[in-house]
Amino acid sequence: MAQLDEYVEAEIQRLLTENGAVAEQGITLQRRDHLLVLGGEVESAQRRDEICRQITTRFPEVEIACDIGIVRAAAPSEVEEIS
Amino acid sequence: MIRIAAVGDVHVDKDVLGRYRPALEQLPDVADVLLIAGDLTRHGTVDEAQCMAQEFGGLGVPVIVVLGNHDHQSDQELQVMDVLRDAGMTVLEGEGTVLTLNGHRLGVAGAKGFGGGFAGACASSFGEREMKNFVGTTEAIADKLGAALRGLECDALVALTHYAPVPETLTGEPLEIYPFLGSYLLGQAIDSAPTALALHGHAHHGSERGRTPGGVPVRNVAHPVIKQAYNVYQLLSEETGAGLVHA
Numbered sequence: 146m147a148q149l150d151e152y153v154e155a156e157i158q159r160l161l162t163e164n165g166a167v168a169e170q171g172i173t174l175q176r177r178d179h180l181l182v183l184g185g186e187v188e189s190a191q192r193r194d195e196i197c198r199q200i201t202t203r204f205p206e207v208e209i210a211c212d213i214g215i216v217r218a219a220a221p222s223e224v225e226e227i228s
Numbered sequence: 229m230i231r232i233a234a235v236g237d238v239h240v241d242k243d244v245l246g247r248y249r250p251a252l253e254q255l256p257d258v259a260d261v262l263l264i265a266g267d268l269t270r271h272g273t274v275d276e277a278q279c280m281a282q283e284f285g286g287l288g289v290p291v292i293v294v295l296g297n298h299d300h301q302s303d304q305e306l307q308v309m310d311v312l313r314d315a316g317m318t319v320l321e322g323e324g325t326v327l328t329l330n331g332h333r334l335g336v337a338g339a340k341g342f343g344g345g346f347a348g349a350c351a352s353s354f355g356e357r358e359m360k361n362f363v364g365t366t367e368a369i370a371d372k373l374g375a376a377l378r379g380l381e382c383d384a385l386v387a388l389t390h391y392a393p394v395p396e397t398l399t400g401e402p403l404e405i406y407p408f409l410g411s412y413l414l415g416q417a418i419d420s421a422p423t424a425l426a427l428h429g430h431a432h433h434g435s436e437r438g439r440t441p442g443g444v445p446v447r448n449v450a451h452p453v454i455k456q457a458y459n460v461y462q463l464l465s466e467e468t469g470a471g472l473v474h475a
Contacts, residue, residue, distance in 0.1 A: 168270050168298065171432035171452060185432065186452040189243040216451050220251035224231065224258070224460040224472040227425050227445050 149176050149207060157181070157200055157207075166195055172213065181207055186214045229466045230329050230384055231258065233289075235458040236265030236429020237450040239298060240280040248283055251457030256288040258472050259460050260329040265429035265449050266296025266340055266390025269308065277308040281315030290327055291317045294338040296390035296430060320388065322372030324380045332464050335382030337421075339373040341391030341414050341428070342366040345407035366411045374417030384463040387418045387426040387444075396438030397448035398431045415440045424463055 154174050161167045169192065173184040181200075187193050193213045200209055233255055238248065255262060264284065269276035272295075284291060299308055309319045318325050320338030327334045344351045344366040353363040377387060392398055392410030401409060409431050418426045419442030426440065429450040436453055438446040449459055460472060 165271060168301070173433070188239050188241075188247070188451070191243045217455050218247045218251060218451075218457045220254045221258070221456050221458060221460055222472065224462050224474060226462045226465050226474060228465075 149179070149181060153204065153207070154181075157204065160199060160203060161196060164199055167192070167199055169196065172196060179208060181209045183209060183211045183213050186216045188216060190215055230332050230334050230463045231260050232263055232334075232386065232425070232427075232461045232463065233259035233261065233458040234263045234265065234427045234447070234449040234461065235451055235454065236390065236427075236448075237267040237296065237432060237452065238264065238280070238284070239267055239270050239451075240283050241270045241276050242279055245279055245283055248457050252284065252287055255458065259289060259458075261289055261327060261334065262287060262291045262458065263336065263386065263388050263427055264291065264293040265388055265427050266294045267298045267429060268293060268295065268312070269299050270301075272299040272302045272304055272308055274304060274307050274311060277311035281311055281317070285315040285317065292320060292325065292336050292338065292388065293317055294320050294388050294390055295340050297340070300340075320376075322369065322376055324376040326380055326382050332384060333382040334463075335377075335380035335385045336388055337373060337376035337380060337385070338388035339369050339376070341373070341389040341393070342369055342411060343391060343408045344411035344413060346395045346410070346412045349406065350412060351407055366413050370411065370413035370417045373414065374420045377417065377421035377423060380421075384424045385422055386463075387421075387423050389414055389426070389428045390430050392428050392431055392434070392446075392448065393418050393426055394438045394440055394446050397428065397434050397436065397446055399435040400433045401431050409434075415442075415446075418442075418444050425461060
């Protein structure tokens with residue numbers, strides 16, 4: 146089990162932004178005892194899966210739990226009057 | 229009455245094609261114009277801009293956009309803007325435009341904006357050249373935005389940025405990154421004109437509603453914040469928009 150310290154967390158955070166296959170700035174990381182919980186929302190299931198793949202490839206000993214959602218894209222049902 | 233649909237941070241690439249389209253097909257029934265608050269693409273490539281043009285083009289209502297930081301990632305922002313303009317979209321960077329909608333003139337001034345933070349915790353133009361460049365970039369953009377807003381003659385004035393003009397709509401983001409999410413200088417520019425509404429994106433974990441120190445309503449329309457294809461805001465109200473109920 147890799148040490149899930151602040152340096153690993155920072156490295157993963159930068160990986161998710163700077164890696165061209167991901168380029169996500171809105172993913173949250175929460176360290177548990179032996180688990181890294183990923184949060185936030187992305188635009189497609191492929192992007193969510195690529196995030197997990199990149200982390201697993203770079204840090205094969207880090208166990209991750211993926212709570213990343215796909216942002217809904219339905220039409221609105223309400224209008225807000227601005228005053 | 230003018231009904232403004234707005235969203236930001238749509239990050240279009242091939243994998244997103246078709247996701248927004250069903251909701252966009254309904255847009256002309258519920259709104260008169262669509263404003264998009266930057267981060268139109270993932271990496272700012274021409275290919276992604278073409279995907280953006282395909283997904284958000286040909287809607288039957290005018291589409292006005294600003295770029296976001298993602299749209300600058302590949303240093304192809306000029307080509308990206310060309311693709312979007314060729315698709316009929318209006319791209320604003322320190323400029324304004326006026327549309328006549330339902331007999332009213334809607335003025336929109338837009339700019340990407342930049343960071344620097346907010347009163348009590350903002351960057352200053354002091355010390356290293358890199359720091360002066362950082363603050364100077366925001367100052368120049370805010371100056372152009374303010375001039376564009378003040379230069380428009382219209383019945384309703386809207387400011388469109390990617391970066392946030394106020395901290396309230398960042399609530400939910402880590403405090404430590406506020407200086408990378410927006411600047412009070414943008415709020416000051418918005419307050420220098422009779423702005424009716426300010427729209428921005430960028431802060432995926434932020435909050436939807438805020439106001440500038442001068443009282444202008446601010447809405448963070450980043451897609452992960454609004455959690456639907458677009459929001460609809462009504463200005464110069466005389467009646468409720470057809471097909472939608474009041475929030």
